[in-house]
Amino acid sequence: MPSDLESELFVFVLATFVGFEVIRRVSPLLHTPLMSLTNAISAISLVGSIVITGAEKSQLSTILGTIAVVCSTANVVGGFLITDRMLKMFKKREPGK
Amino acid sequence: MIETYFIQFAYIVAAALFILSLKWLSHPTTARRGVTVGELGMALAIAGTLVHHEIVSYRWILVGFVLGAAIGIPLAVFMPMTHVPQRTALSHALGALAAALVGTAEYYLHTEELSAFTMAALGLEVILGYLTFTGSLMAFGKLQDLLPGRPIVYKGQNATNLSLLAVAVAIGVYLVLDPGRSELFPLLAVLSLAFGVLLIIPIGGADMPTVISLLNSYAGLSAAAMGFVLDNKLLIVAGALDGSSGFILSVIMCRAMNRSFTNVLFGGFGQVQAGVAQATDKSVRSVSPEEAAAILEAAGSVIIVPGYGMAVAQAQHKVRELYDALTRRGIDVKFAIHPVAGRMPGHMNVLLAEADIPYDRLVEMEEINPEFPRTDGVLVIGANDVTNPAARHDTASPIYGMPILDVDRARTVMVIKRSMSPGFAGIDNELYYMDKTMMLFGDAKSVVGDLVKELSGTPAGV
Numbered sequence: 358m359p360s361d362l363e364s365e366l367f368v369f370v371l372a373t374f375v376g377f378e379v380i381r382r383v384s385p386l387l388h389t390p391l392m393s394l395t396n397a398i399s400a401i402s403l404v405g406s407i408v409i410t411g412a413e414k415s416q417l418s419t420i421l422g423t424i425a426v427v428c429s430t431a432n433v434v435g436g437f438l439i440t441d442r443m444l445k446m447f448k449k450r451e452p453g454k
Numbered sequence: 455m456i457e458t459y460f461i462q463f464a465y466i467v468a469a470a471l472f473i474l475s476l477k478w479l480s481h482p483t484t485a486r487r488g489v490t491v492g493e494l495g496m497a498l499a500i501a502g503t504l505v506h507h508e509i510v511s512y513r514w515i516l517v518g519f520v521l522g523a524a525i526g527i528p529l530a531v532f533m534p535m536t537h538v539p540q541r542t543a544l545s546h547a548l549g550a551l552a553a554a555l556v557g558t559a560e561y562y563l564h565t566e567e568l569s570a571f572t573m574a575a576l577g578l579e580v581i582l583g584y585l586t587f588t589g590s591l592m593a594f595g596k597l598q599d600l601l602p603g604r605p606i607v608y609k610g611q612n613a614t615n616l617s618l619l620a621v622a623v624a625i626g627v628y629l630v631l632d633p634g635r636s637e638l639f640p641l642l643a644v645l646s647l648a649f650g651v652l653l654i655i656p657i658g659g660a661d662m663p664t665v666i667s668l669l670n671s672y673a674g675l676s677a678a679a680m681g682f683v684l685d686n687k688l689l690i691v692a693g694a695l696d697g698s699s700g701f702i703l704s705v706i707m708c709r710a711m712n713r714s715f716t717n718v719l720f721g722g723f724g725q726v727q728a729g730v731a732q733a734t735d736k737s738v739r740s741v742s743p744e745e746a747a748a749i750l751e752a753a754g755s756v757i758i759v760p761g762y763g764m765a766v767a768q769a770q771h772k773v774r775e776l777y778d779a780l781t782r783r784g785i786d787v788k789f790a791i792h793p794v795a796g797r798m799p800g801h802m803n804v805l806l807a808e809a810d811i812p813y814d815r816l817v818e819m820e821e822i823n824p825e826f827p828r829t830d831g832v833l834v835i836g837a838n839d840v841t842n843p844a845a846r847h848d849t850a851s852p853i854y855g856m857p858i859l860d861v862d863r864a865r866t867v868m869v870i871k872r873s874m875s876p877g878f879a880g881i882d883n884e885l886y887y888m889d890k891t892m893m894l895f896g897d898a899k900s901v902v903g904d905l906v907k908e909l910s911g912t913p914a915g916v
Contacts, residue, residue: 389542389803398696413511434526
């Protein structure tokens with residue numbers, strides 16, 4: 358389906374540019390949380406694994422899908438949790454101290 | 455099909471929320487809001503997906519959720535901050551494995567009806583996914599000291615690696631032309647897995663910040679390729695964001711070490727220069743913590759330069775006490791952060807923030823360098839190559855051209871170091887032989903502890 362392909366490439370190119378612009382502005386102070394957050398976000402591949410697992414079209418696809426759901430869920434849950442844990446530690450100087 | 459509309463709507467909103475999430479991450483004051491928004495987007499996308507008409511049973515999805523959470527939560531909650539690079543490498547491995555497995559499942563489900571374009575995207579997804587999986591596991595092993603951190607190199611290594619990759623790509627291209635040749639598919643997977651291992655073994659521990667960023671980029675790209683295979687634009691957006699983030703960080707890391715991608719991947723850094731450090735008859739001046747504390751006390755401004763050695767010695771909490779003791783005396787204390795300090799981008803900032811050091815005291819290299827000439831005392835803790843003035847003027851030095859912290863321009867310099875052994879690149883540091891430099895030999899944690907003790911011994915104002 359060439360029209361699908363065209364719009365998908367369109368989305369990819371635009372998203373890459375948005376990514377460059379947004380991420381360029383992230384302070385180097387937060388580069389570690391940035392990496393764990395983008396990690397969590399790209400674990401959105403979970404949605405693909407969910408459909409493959411739930412469709413149960415073949416034994417192989419269900420097994421591979423389930424493993425993929427495990428991996429992605431670990432990244433979603435763990436990625437957001439550790440990002441927040443790190444960001445909580447970044448504090449400004451308390452006045453008068 | 456009302457549910458299709460619902461899914462599409464959920465995905466569009468999720469994509470917008472992800473972009474907003476990254477935008478808010480740009481500053482510490484809004485960053486936590488960014489995480490919340492990201493979680494919201496994720497929850498929406500997952501809820502949307504669960505009503506998908508192809509799903510006939512939820513049992514294995516639930517099993518996956520439970521097991522995934524059981525792995526993910528402990529990895530996030532109990533992981534010490536010094537181990538964040540390892541955790542990151544592990545999560546790249548998990549993300550890449552998920553993409554590779556979904557690609558594999560898709561291939562066997564639709565072998566006959568795959569269009570050339572879908573097969574190309576699928577090939578890319580699977581190659582990148584499997585090589586990032588093993589590559590990240592290797593990086594994890596090196597960071598966790600399960601594998602030797604030094605580069606493992608042998609003759610003809612690059613030729614072997616590149617031909618392996620070439621064969622994998624050739625099989626990929628062949629499958630695009632004829633997707634039905636399913637007997638070739640396992641070979642593609644195995645070659646990609648092997649290439650991931652071989653790609654990382656020649657890379658030394660000090661290059662880990664670049665490697666982790668690069669693997670991040672690959673993991674993102676394989677997720678984006680998966681979006682093309684599944685016709686899912688949300689996946690394409692999220693993968694593109696992750697891919698570009700990893701790419702930007704890799705470029706920043708390479709620039710901070712004055713090296714190119716090819717040099718990091720194929721250079722075997724840290725191996726060649728082993729013989730460079732010539733035996734010197736130059737002498738160094740060593741001082742006791744007592745004298746050092748007296749010098750710091752007399753200073754009006756102090757810059758602390760932390761390196762990975764500080765984290766290894768677990769000295770960050772003692773450093774915080776030192777920061778407190780000096781600040782209480784009205785001394786202006788700042789921290790100079792080199793981009794490659796630590797084992798992943800931004801790692802040093804997280805370690806110091808964990809020790810409760812306010813983030814406005816953590817200053818980047820470009821901003822702090824002009825301040826060194828105006829600074830009375832510099833204290834280097836566990837940093838080496840990033841302070842070597844040879845990078846500025848000695849064209850023969852292997853680190854020539856690497857941007858450094860201009861520590862040598864301060865009035866006095868004190869260096870805490872275990873011994874005179876050179877850094878990872880085996881390069882002698884000229885800084886140690888300068889007249890204004892004093893060496894404090896010993897373990898970083900105990901030396902900083904001694905300094906704190908000396909400073910609190912004489913109360914302020916007496």
